[in-house]
Amino acid sequence: MDLDYLQMLMGEEEIVVEEEGEGYRNIWVVAERAGDELVPVTLEMLNQARQLASTLGAYVMAVLLGGGEALAQELIYYGADKVFLCDDPALEEYALEPYAKALGDLFTEKMPEIVLFGATDMGGELAPRLARRLGTIVLTNCTGLTLDAAQRTLVCTMPAYGGEYSEVVAFSPEVHPQMVTVRPGAFGRPYRDEYRSAEIEAVAVDLDGVQSRVKVLNVVAQVEREPVPLDRARIIVSAGRGMGDAEGFALVEKLAAALGGEVAGSRGAVDEGWIDEEKQVGMGGATVRPDLYIACGISGAIQHYFGIQDAKFVVAINRDEKAPILKVADVGIVADAKEVIPAILEALGA
Numbered sequence: 001m002d003l004d005y006l007q008m009l010m011g012e013e014e015i016v017v018e019e020e021g022e023g024y025r026n027i028w029v030v031a032e033r034a035g036d037e038l039v040p041v042t043l044e045m046l047n048q049a050r051q052l053a054s055t056l057g058a059y060v061m062a063v064l065l066g067g068g069e070a071l072a073q074e075l076i077y078y079g080a081d082k083v084f085l086c087d088d089p090a091l092e093e094y095a096l097e098p099y100a101k102a103l104g105d106l107f108t109e110k111m112p113e114i115v116l117f118g119a120t121d122m123g124g125e126l127a128p129r130l131a132r133r134l135g136t137i138v139l140t141n142c143t144g145l146t147l148d149a150a151q152r153t154l155v156c157t158m159p160a161y162g163g164e165y166s167e168v169v170a171f172s173p174e175v176h177p178q179m180v181t182v183r184p185g186a187f188g189r190p191y192r193d194e195y196r197s198a199e200i201e202a203v204a205v206d207l208d209g210v211q212s213r214v215k216v217l218n219v220v221a222q223v224e225r226e227p228v229p230l231d232r233a234r235i236i237v238s239a240g241r242g243m244g245d246a247e248g249f250a251l252v253e254k255l256a257a258a259l260g261g262e263v264a265g266s267r268g269a270v271d272e273g274w275i276d277e278e279k280q281v282g283m284g285g286a287t288v289r290p291d292l293y294i295a296c297g298i299s300g301a302i303q304h305y306f307g308i309q310d311a312k313f314v315v316a317i318n319r320d321e322k323a324p325i326l327k328v329a330d331v332g333i334v335a336d337a338k339e340v341i342p343a344i345l346e347a348l349g350a
């Protein structure tokens with residue numbers, strides 16, 4: 001192996017990104033942060049961008065607005081080959097007009113081939129605005145991204161018809177840049193490699209005459225614990241129709257509270273009126289990837305399994321030993337969930 005390459009792998013040599021070249025190039029991730037932390041979808045996008053980049057023979061560029069060097073360094077640890085840091089005080093808090101101006105100028109100069117945004121409030125607002133400015137289009141809320149390598153086009157899976165179906169849509173080769181928003185939780189997080197090193201380039205932004213049309217008047221601290229969105233939850237306790245009634249469902253809520261987890265459910269639980277649709281897990285609902293998923297009285301239909309296939313550890317409680325969920329669970333308890341859950345609560349001292 002070439003010694004320079006080995007030194008680069010060992011972190012002794014910085015990755016040198018060649019920016020020379022004609023036309024549209026490289027895969028760009030628009031980083032999003034909440035205060036001084038990167039939001040999880042940013043890391044998930046870096047992971048996916050790395051895979052696309054290795055197929056295309058491209059670099060992964062990240063752009064960070066506000067947030068400072070420490071966060072830019074995190075982007076490198078998680079997979080960026082170079083970070084463009086626009087650290088202007090006007091960009092410390094998200095605001096549409098300054099963010100759109102800073103990114104628009106940068107992308108006009110750098111001509112990215114592909115740009116990934118999170119399908120978040122920020123990405124959902126910024127991406128269409130930039131697409132218009134750059135004369136391109138954006139495909140939104142993508143849950144799958146692959147490449148037609150010959151055409152160098154992105155092939156995107158997007159939920160359609162309220163999530164009942166998925167559409168697979170490809171960009172035309174003449175579309176540049178190819179812009180997408182990526183659904184949080186759709187991809188795994190990359191390994192944080194502290195030995196990676198790369199360049200952080202400070203970008204001067206020209207925000208002369210750019211004014212935000214809204215102003216944050218006050219930030220109110222949340223006194224009560226906010227529920228964690230399902231796609232970020234580390235522990236999920238999920239109810240199915242097999243919980244029988246509201247009393248049975250209340251046991252699931254108690255178990256979730258005792259474990260510090262979130263409550264979710266199957267379509268069966270939605271139909272019974274125990275949970276709202278946004279708490280439904282599966283093809284027509286959320287895709288989750290918790291460390292622990294406890295399925296209580298859920299049959300494990302394929303549409304439900306679709307949403308939990310990346311869960312790290314699945315425990316299923318079902319009284320039917322032939323229930324499909326037991327085939328995919330790491331631990332299966334064949335018993336009445338209304339008896340098992342109180343026993344677990346007792347064991348937890350809750």
Ligand SMILES: Cc1cc2nc3c(=O)[nH]c(=O)nc-3n(C[C@H](O)[C@H](O)[C@H](O)COP(=O)(O)OP(=O)(O)OC[C@H]3O[C@@H](n4cnc5c(N)ncnc54)[C@H](O)[C@@H]3O)c2cc1C
Nearest residue numbers: 240241242266267268282283284297299304318319320337
């Ligand atoms: C296009 C489409 C999209 C869909 N999207 C989704 C989706 O996103 N998410 C989703 O979940 N479904 C979805 N579905 C529906 C899916 O096919 C199933 O109908 C649904 O998941 C069943 O919910 P369930 O497992 O709660 O109920 P059931 O199928 O009724 O299963 C109940 C289970 O509980 C067990 N049980 C009963 N009593 C007890 C007890 N006392 N203790 C322990 N176990 C007990 C039973 O053995 C059974 O396995 C979709 C369907 C379609 C057609």
